[in-house]
Amino acid sequence: MFRRRPPLPPFPSGALLVGGAARDWLRGVAPKDFDWAVPDPAAAARQLAQQSGGAVFPLDEGRGYWRVMDPGGVQHDLVPRPADVIADLLRRDFTVNALALTEARQVLDPAGGQRDLRARRLRMVSAANLRADPLRAWRAARFEVTLGFRLEPASEAAVRAVAAELTSGTLPLPAPERVREELHALLAHPDAARGVRRLDTLGLLALTLPELREGQGLVQGGFHHLDVFDHNLEALHQLLARRPDAALPLRWATLLHDVGKPRAYATDPETGRASFHGHDRLGAELTEAILTRLRLPAEDVRRAARLVGAHMVHLPAGEKEARRFVHxxxxxxxxxxxxxxxxxxxxxxxxxxxxxxxxxAQGMERVLAALDAQPAPPRPLLSGEDVMALLGCGPGPRVGAALRALAEAAALGEVQDSQEARAFVAAWAAGQDPDPPAVTTP
Known part of the structure; x- marks a missing residue:
């Protein structure tokens, strides 16, 4: 039932190909990364690097962990080969990962992983193994989506039990960085929305993104046919259907775009209608807190939060408004x-x-047309020093406000050259423009 098995790179001396790489090869999928168990990881790493022209560096010299990055981006991780390979495989999470492959293509399968591969079944090696590293509970949801397998009942019950013990504090929570990596592997998949829902049914979403769950059962009405929680998931699904290349900050922003609605919820005492005023601002704050908690890079946190904060902005009704939107x-x-x-x-x-x-759709087309017409911001017509001389003042907020007003006027085509720019700043300073452009940061 699997595709023809792809070629493998030359095995390092005495190596076993283990875990996910062996699993993928057995089901006819070319491994993206290779995990090797070898007698001498340092020597094997140098051998692989010489063959591929890749870069070699230690991950943990004390434990003998090495990595080789091929020029094409393929990663090889090398660890010491255990004295008892079978016992080592039986300490793994799921049977489909408790596999190893020899250079002669002999399969070591002490837990029946090949049978589960054929059945597209995700089965734990043991409940004790899941409890030994609770992150494996998150991995179960991720594997269901990325491999297209289904947790068998006993394994699902064990995952739920781990989630319950984590909730009660009986088991310690995994490090946020490790949870983040599982979430990112899930969000990278086209069916990420289903994976997030699966985290919820397994009891793991409450441990990961409790703010997102606050939208469950919160009916919106109006334009919406789903509650807030399901709407967030459906938006992520819609995004990935149109933008399969979407970067992680955009994926996060889409999943969390209405996360502020439950806390912004209010009811009009006269009409009884629900409102969510300010949910975009509150959502941006929650997004920043959530992603900071998960230890995302600061720039990714900032971008996702800004996207959430701006998602309610009105689309332009005309060409000039479209240029202002882009600016x-x-x-x-x-x-x-x-x-x-x-x-x-x-x-x-x-x-x-x-x-x-x-x-x-027409509003979006206007923005895209304006962006095409001016893909980069126009070159500044005046410097800060020029503006200070015109205003007769030193550095300060007034200079910045004048520069922002001038930049917007240039973007709208209202100012074409430095002479017009000087006249604009003079008029702005004298208050001759009663309604200067007020630039706000979304």
Whole structure:
């Protein structure tokens, strides 16, 4: 039932190919990364690097862990070969990972992993192994999605038991960095939304993203046909259907874009209608807190939070407004449009009509046209020193405000050269423009 098995690189001397690489090869999938158990990891690493022209470096010299990165991006991890290979395999998480392959293509399979591969079944080696490293519970949800397998009942019960022990504090929570890597492996898959839902049914989402679960059962009405939780998941699904190349900050922002709604929820005392005013701002704050807790890089946290904070901005009704939209939010484009479209496509409530969807699409087309017409911001027409001389002041907030107003005027085509720029700043300073562009950061 599996595809023809792909070729393998030359085995280092005395090596076993173990774990996920052996599993993937057996099911006809070319491994992306190779895990080797070898008698001498340092020597084997140098051998692999010489063969491939890759770079070699130690991961943990004291424990004998080495890594080789091939020029094509293929990764080889090398660890000492255990004295008892079978016992080592039986300490692994799932039977489909408790496999090893010799250079002669002999399969070591002490837990019946090949049978489970054929049945597309995810079965634990033992409940004790899951408890020994609780991160394996998250891995179960990830493997169900990325491998297309299904947890068999006893293993699912064991995963739920681990989640319960983690919740009660009987077991210690895995390090946030390790949980983050499992979540990122899940979010990288086209069916990531189903994986997030599976984390919830297994009792793991409450340990990971409790803020996201606050939207369960919170009915929105209007444009929406789903509760807040399901709408967030559907938006992620819609995003990945259109942007399979979406970067992780955009994926996170889409999943969390309405995470602020439960805490912003209010009811009009006269009409009884629900409102969520300020949920975009609150959502940006929660997104920053969530992703910081998971130890994402600061720049990824910042971008995801800014996308969430900007997702409710109105689309432009005309060409000039489109140029202003691009100027003010250039750093977030085109990701912001992808998030907004996913949000809209995940809402099919009674107020969502073909006409409203068409108007939304036209607004996006205006932004894209303005972005195409001006893919990079125009070169500054005046320097800070020029503006200070015109205003007769030193550095300070007023200079920055003038420069921002001038930059927007240039982006809108209202100012073409330095002479017009000087006149604009003079008029701005004299208050001749009663409503200067107020640039805000989403």
């Amino acid at each position: 003010r939010r250039r750093e977030l484009l085109p990701d912001l449009l992808s998030l907004m479209l996913a949000d809209r496509e995940a809402a099919r409530g009674p107020q969502s009509s073909p006409a409203s969807r068409q108007a939304y």
